[in-house]
Amino acid sequence: MQNLCTSILSPYQELDKQGFYQQSSHISYQDYILYQETGDRAQYEKKYFAQRRRLTGLALLLLYSREKKDYEKSLENVIWDICNEYTWALPAHLPSGGTQTDFEHDKLLDLFNCETALALLEIKRLFHNTLPIFLQQRIENEVNRRVLHVYLDQSRPSWKWESLPNNWNAVCSSSIGLISLYSIEDPDLLKKTLNRILTNLNIYLNSFMPDGISLEGYYYWSYGYYFFVAFAEELKKNPIFKLDLLSKEICLKIAKFQEYCFIGDQVTLSFSDSLPNEHYRIGLTYYLKNRYPQLSMPPKDMAFLEEDPYGRWLMAYRDFKWYKEYKDNINVASSNLKGNGLISQKQQWVIYPITKDNTGLGFAAKGGNNDEPHNHNDIGSFIINDNNRQLICDIGQGKYSKKYFGTGQYDIFCKSSLGHNVPIIEGKQQSSGPNIKSLWLEDDITESSISLKMDLSKAYELIPGKSITRYFNFDYNKSVLTLKDVYLNCHNYTERFITPFQPIQNEKVVTIPTSGGNLLLEVLSPELSNIQIHVHSEEHVSHNDSKEIYWVIDYEKKTAEKEDPFLIQFHWEK
Incomplete structure (x- = not known):
């Protein structure tokens, strides 16, 4: 197999040629209230996710492209724009579609508030030598104000997703867990926070059947488990915890679920909200194969080699990082999924x-x-x-x-x-x-x-x-x-x-x-x-x-x- 990094980067380079990263998406008030008025999510979310796509694409181009161009200034601008957004949560996730007057819309911890905060914080850490200090401080302030301090506020009740046995728990808990590992310096506070996160994630793990099957189907397995594995990898490095979540027997069985979802070389199981021709995430798959050598690799032609349509930084970045890190350890040709009834x-x-x-x-x-x-x-x-x-x-x-x-x-x-x-x-x-x-x-x-x-x-x-x-x-x-x-x-x-x-x-x-x-x-x-x-x-x-x-x-x-x-x-x- 050719070096996939070139293939992964290609759609981002193509968008750059089209001038996508020099644009900006202005979200109007009419965009914001459209969901409440009509139930339509597409108009607002197209602009919202375009900004995350720019954030992720520019950061990846700066990291992996040989031509740096003016990516730094464009990245600074999109970070500034995102920090200025009224809320990082989607109107579809907000009470009354974001129009409830007695609610702090910028402090609702939904999937995308947590994802956005984590993306900004990881990008800040990666570019700490080049991002302006003022912009780095702005990122810290917004992440703390909108997410971390909200989660740490003991006067607030626990969030509904903390007890949900699904991808919301995995994505939100893992994102906040990673933010905590990066941000909390007090060992006692960090331990208390991570214990809460681990309690949440045990509920998530218990949502899987004993054989690792996900009720949510393959699409949301890939989404939730990617975030969980990313948090587990970082937690293992932490000198206070040194806890290896992936040593749990159920985690191997959950990892194996992907094998059963490929029912043909170009066909996937589409029960629930999945798709008949889903592609697998390269970073997660290579990481899991390295961790659990007994796993089989999905068909190489079904690798996800496109720009992430939601600009999901954690997944797009680790597709590069983990593929580069583990590609030499894995013999793709020796893997075969077929015949696993x-x-x-x-x-x-x-x-x-x-x-x-x-x-x-x-x-x-x-x-x-x-x-x-x-x-x-x-x-x-x-x-x-x-x-x-x-x-x-x-x-x-x-x-x-x-x-x-x-x-x-x-x-x-x-x-x-x-x-x-x-x-x-x-x-x-x-x-x-x-x-x-x-x-x-x-x-x-x-x-x-x-x-x-x-x-x-x-x-x-x-x-x-x-x-x-x-x-x-x-x-x-x-x-x-x-x-x-x-x-x-x-x-x-x-x-x-x-x-x-x-x-x-x-x-x-x-x-x-x-x-x-x-x-x-x-x-x-x-x-x-x-x-x-x-x-x-x-x-x-x-x-x-x-x-x-x-x-x-x-x-x-x-x-x-x-x-x-x-x-x-x-x-x-x-």
């Missing part, structure tokens, strides 16, 4: 990636409940993929807005069960909530197949006497998935499957054509004449605000038997 009974996930010869199909399915972090109503849903894309897909993450996390969120196609590979029963989709869950009945994995059985009745709040039981059998040697749903006392149902490819329908078989082959859907139910097949398209607005088309294949049975089995087979034709 997994059944997680507690999480109710089954994962089986593409085989080592890159042929055939991969498969993943989930049960669980509909009250998970970044929840989608997707109990019983599944994915079928080849080596490059999902064929029967989980759309994953959509465009974030007030509605996406609030009232009406399950009217959004990608979050509702209507946008997943699960049935509609008597016109009803799945509900949400902690008691909306599947019952895991059986599972088995052999040298040739994975099978499982789950009861989905509670996902639809079916009344006593009505039920649905879903069976999967995936033969990975033959690349055939057989799915059977058995309905009891349900008057009618529609089986639904989602694909990014326009299907071709004939009387008995639906074909999903791709450049690499065809996925054939063949109904094996004896009463096929009573089943009507409908195909239509749905528009999805992605996380980056682009419009995408997905295709819905419905198998509708208007009058079901007292005990009605629906049997369908998915098989791959090269």
